[in-house]
Amino acid sequence: MKVAVLGFGTVGVGVYEMLRNARCLEAGPVLVRPGKDDAPFKVTSIEQIAEDPSVDAVAEVMGGIEPAFTYGAAVLRAGKHFVTSNKALVAAKGIELNAIARENGAAFLFSAACGGGVPFLHNLSIARETDEILSMGGILNGTTNYMLDAMQRLGLDYEDALKDAQRLGYAEADPTADVSGLDALRKIMLACAVAYDKLPAEGLLHEGIESITAADVAHFQARGYTCRLLAKGSRAGDSVSAYVEPVLLRAGAPECAVLENYNMASYLGQCSGSIVLMGQGAGRYPTASAVVRDLTCIQRGKKYMLEPGCAHTDADNSQVKHAYYVRLPAELAGELPAESAELDGDVVRMITKPISVSQMHFTAARVRSAEASIFFAAIGG
């Protein structure tokens, strides 16, 4: 199977090298921006790939929704299989691409878009055929895990931890999606689509790590907690619950052992019980390995991860409740029901009574709209 590659950045170079070394795959042309076509295998127009009868499949690793969507639709309409590592693309346009693929008898797989090298969506798409997926989620962003680990274990400050994650190639070109939790949210959206045939589009909640301070880390570290950014998804009546937020975990919780850029993705099956998968969730070769794994799955007859009936839905995050650690200005402490609270200068550090995910996230948005600073993390395992 001859594979064209769209994009020649961190992951694109890895995919191309793996294709060159693969036994049953052949490296085809690589689409690059005009001016970068300095080698015989590089081309600058999607037509050169869509109209090339020798190309069987296309791997998209450019990122962004456009022109990735237009290019993906074009090659699928030309009957070529399409695999992508692009979570923004699949979260926004996955249902459309899946329909175009099915109309044209071409395959559409995207397991590299969630968990990097960790075969999470791959396993989920198989497990859901015979088991009921009760819940799923985990550490799905390598950048923020690297940063939280470096802040807590190495004592780095936020900016230095982010610079290191960027230098190591974990962060997106614009790291806002990583640190805000949006990247992890897109990944759990894809997991919901695969497991439940529902791609949540509205009502999603994501809190990242942008407002964490060294004082927060010192406070919960002294009390035996480790902070991790967790994504969670589950059924909620006819809808799904899907959100991302920092969580404080007691020593011994498996997520505490997830260091550096590693991801830990898990699902709870009615029959299987808890299944946990761990590996590198970001970086050149881990992500490239997932792209190439999808291509070999196509060779073995797997064509889709989304059912034809997969549809957009509104998420419902009002049913799940947790206690939260919250740091906010002392004068705003009355915004939340406190189980316990400590005054620390002009801020209060409190543990709330159990409240819904939506109440916590909406309260934080209200506090921030008053130009005040707040950090919160659910109290987990």
Ligand code: HSE
């Ligand atoms: N920026 C992403 C991360 C890359 O840090 O996890 C892999 O999706």
